[in-house]
Amino acid sequence: MMQRVLSVIVIGLLAVVFTRIVGAYVQLDALRPLAASYVTLSPESLTTPNVITGILITYRGLDTLGEVAVLFMVAASLGLLLKPLEGQPKPPKAFQRSDPGEIVHSGKQVMFPMILTFGAYVIVNGHLSAGGGFQGGAIVAAGVMLLLIATPETRLNTTLLSIVESTAGILFVLLGILGIVLAGGFLDPRFLPAGELGGFISAGAIPLISALLGIKVGAELSVVIDKFRT
Amino acid sequence: MSELIGSLFIFSGSVFLFSAGLGLLRMPDAFTRIQTGTKATTMGATLVMIGLAIYHPDWIFKLLLIIYFVYVSNPISSHALARSGHRLGTPMAPGPDALAEIDTRSDAAGDKL
Amino acid sequence: MITFPVSTVMMVTGFGLILIGLAAILLHRNILRMIIGFSLMDSGIAIVLVSLGYVTGGTAPIMDADLAVAGAAQRVVDPIPSALTVTAIVIGLSVTAVMLAYAIRLYRSHGTLDIEAFRHSRA
Numbered sequence: 167m168m169q170r171v172l173s174v175i176v177i178g179l180l181a182v183v184f185t186r187i188v189g190a191y192v193q194l195d196a197l198r199p200l201a202a203s204y205v206t207l208s209p210e211s212l213t214t215p216n217v218i219t220g221i222l223i224t225y226r227g228l229d230t231l232g233e234v235a236v237l238f239m240v241a242a243s244l245g246l247l248l249k250p251l252e253g254q255p256k257p258p259k260a261f262q263r264s265d266p267g268e269i270v271h272s273g274k275q276v277m278f279p280m281i282l283t284f285g286a287y288v289i290v291n292g293h294l295s296a297g298g299g300f301q302g303g304a305i306v307a308a309g310v311m312l313l314l315i316a317t318p319e320t321r322l323n324t325t326l327l328s329i330v331e332s333t334a335g336i337l338f339v340l341l342g343i344l345g346i347v348l349a350g351g352f353l354d355p356r357f358l359p360a361g362e363l364g365g366f367i368s369a370g371a372i373p374l375i376s377a378l379l380g381i382k383v384g385a386e387l388s389v390v391i392d393k394f395r396t
Numbered sequence: 397m398s399e400l401i402g403s404l405f406i407f408s409g410s411v412f413l414f415s416a417g418l419g420l421l422r423m424p425d426a427f428t429r430i431q432t433g434t435k436a437t438t439m440g441a442t443l444v445m446i447g448l449a450i451y452h453p454d455w456i457f458k459l460l461l462i463i464y465f466v467y468v469s470n471p472i473s474s475h476a477l478a479r480s481g482h483r484l485g486t487p488m489a490p491g492p493d494a495l496a497e498i499d500t501r502s503d504a505a506g507d508k509l
Numbered sequence: 510m511i512t513f514p515v516s517t518v519m520m521v522t523g524f525g526l527i528l529i530g531l532a533a534i535l536l537h538r539n540i541l542r543m544i545i546g547f548s549l550m551d552s553g554i555a556i557v558l559v560s561l562g563y564v565t566g567g568t569a570p571i572m573d574a575d576l577a578v579a580g581a582a583q584r585v586v587d588p589i590p591s592a593l594t595v596t597a598i599v600i601g602l603s604v605t606a607v608m609l610a611y612a613i614r615l616y617r618s619h620g621t622l623d624i625e626a627f628r629h630s631r632a
Contacts, residue, residue, distance in 0.1 A: 173535035177528055184524040193516050194564045194587070201562075201589055202582045205570060209581075215572040217585070221592040233596050240603040247610040266476050273472035280465070296571060300599055315476065363578070383599075390606055394613075 213360040214293050214369045222298065223375050227342065227353030233300075234335060234382065241331075241386050248393045266316060274316035281309035289380035293369045299379025306380070307387030314391060322392045327385045334382035341375055398450055405447030412440035425489040427478055434474035441466050519560035526553030540612045540622045544605065551601035558594045562587030 197205065208220040222230055289302030313320060341353070348357035355370035362368060419432030442463055449459045482495055526549055533546025567586035572578050576585070612622065619626050 170536060173532075176535070177532055180531065181528055184528070188517065188520050188524065191517065191520065193514065194562075197564060197582060197585070197587060201587045204588060205582045205585055209572055209578045215578075217570040217572075217588045218592050218595070221588055222595060226592060229593075229596055233599055236600060236603060240607055244606060244610050247607075247614055267479055270472055270476045273468060276468055277465075277472075295573060296569070298595070300595060304602075363572075394609070 209363055212355065212369060212372070213363055214372060215363060216293055216295060216297075219292050219298050219372065219376065220369075223372055224353060224355060230353075230379070231339075231342070234338065234379070237383065237386055238331075238335065241390055244390055244393055265318065270316045274312055278309055278313055281312065282306060285309060285380075285384070289377055290373070292376035292380075293372045294366070299376045300383055302380040303383025304387065306384035307391060310384075310388040311391050314395065318395075322388065324389050324392055327389050331382050331385040331389070334378045334385070338375065338378045338382065341371060341378070345371070398453075402447045402449075402451030405450060406444050407447075409440045409443030409447060412436050412443060416440065426481055426486050427488065430474050430478050430481075434470055438466060438470045516560045516563035519563070520557055523553045523556035523560060526550070526556065529553075538623055538625060540615065540624060543624075544608050544612065547608065548601070548605055551598070551605075555594050555598055555601075558590045558597065562590035 196202075204221060204225060205217055208214050208217045212220045212224060214220040285302045285305035285308075287302075288297040288305055289299060290297075292298040292302070310322075314322070343352075344357060345354035346352055350356065353375070355372045355375065358370045358374070360368060360370050367373070413436065416433055416436030419436060420429055423429045423432055445459045445463050449456045530546045530549030530551075530553060533549060534543050537543055537546070564586045567584060568576065570581075570585040570588040570591075572581055615627060616622055
């Protein structure tokens with residue numbers, strides 16, 4: 167009882183703090199100088215019409231490297247936590263893998279190619295329009311989850327997926343080091359030719375980096391989803 | 397004129413979506429809630445897309461693709477949820493169980509309910 | 510004519526979601542409901558971050574057929590908070606996955622999802 171009263175008091179005080187923050191907020195009228203410089207530099211020197219992809223991969227490339235490392239750590243720790251132990255009782259009969267039926271199976275056959283195509287489209291379109299590596303990788307993993315639900319007897323080749331994920335990560339770091347050697351700094355994409363603005367092959371090494379990120383995130387999330395099956 | 401008709405379609409779509417939310421709160425058990433959520437949201441999303449298509453006629457192809465995808469995915473996911481809920485023995489509101497002879501309901505320990 | 514205060518409405522929504530998520534964490538006893546509360550807090554923080562970058566009358570910072578390159582800096586919203594939000598969403602997903610794995614392990618060892626059962630450690 168006392169704990170609930172204390173919780174309500176804490177939430178009330180936090181609401182007071184938030185109200186003061188919202189009250190003191192004034193909507194911006196013009197871009198801040200750093201953002202204005204990113205918006206003007208991105209189509210000129212990086213040849214990317216999508217400013218957010220330019221920020222994620224080049225100007226804040228070290229944040230992306232940290233995010234890749236966090237995803238890898240999470241996949242490894244989930245493999246450790248969810249290892250099936252010997253001596254555990256088998257799960258009750260109602261929870262074992264059962265076939266969800268013909269409707270879901272037919273729906274999977276229609277939707278799974280569509281979802282994979284859409285995921286590949288989002289990954290490849292990262293430097294031209296809204297999209298990018300992380301977003302497309304998450305869509306591919308959602309398609310794999312649909313496959314695992316509809317046909318529970320599929321066995322994903324987790325060894326192959328882990329090898330693909332690690333290779334994509336190594337190639338990502340190698341491209342970053344190539345940026346140090348051949349161009350300005352870590353993950354600087356200007357060592358490949360920058361085509362014209364808006365062309366399919368443009369923006370230096372950004373499409374390559376985006377595709378590697380998408381493959382890595384897709385394979386990683388598929389392995390994570392597969393580990394959650396009892 | 398097309399703006400007025402498009403806005404009317406979007407408004408009726410939003411009425412359907414609101415009724416889906418209302419049904420989620422007021423329905424007695426899980427299966428009726430799943431049914432309300434699916435039917436009303438699919439209809440609401442379709443009407444909003446049709447209203448947008450009348451408002452911007454050059455987006456018609458993309459909007460038809462989105463409507464097709466919503467029709468393929470929404471009923472199938474609700475069917476999968478309801479079927480697995482029935483198998484696990486989710487409490488049902490009083491009334492005849494039409495699936496009783498096809499699919500045995502069992503509780504968590506595997507005994508027949 | 511009063512311009513609609515888009516960013517203030519979004520900020521209030523985001524902060525409201527954070528408060529609701531915090532209430533779910535503090536006031537429930539089932540672990541899965543607490544994990545849903547954490548997920549609500551992640552969504553709320555993402556909305557607040559994106560709403561901080563709104564410039565009055567601005568549009569998305571993607572230069573395609575509708576937005577010319579020259580003079581774009583006067584007509585786009587701030588791209589930096591949006592880029593940081595992408596990272597934040599991915600990290601939130603990873604943290605939710607680890608929390609769910611811990612919930613599965615706790616259920617396997619104790620047989621219940623109530624946090625009162627975990628309060629006293631086994632000697």
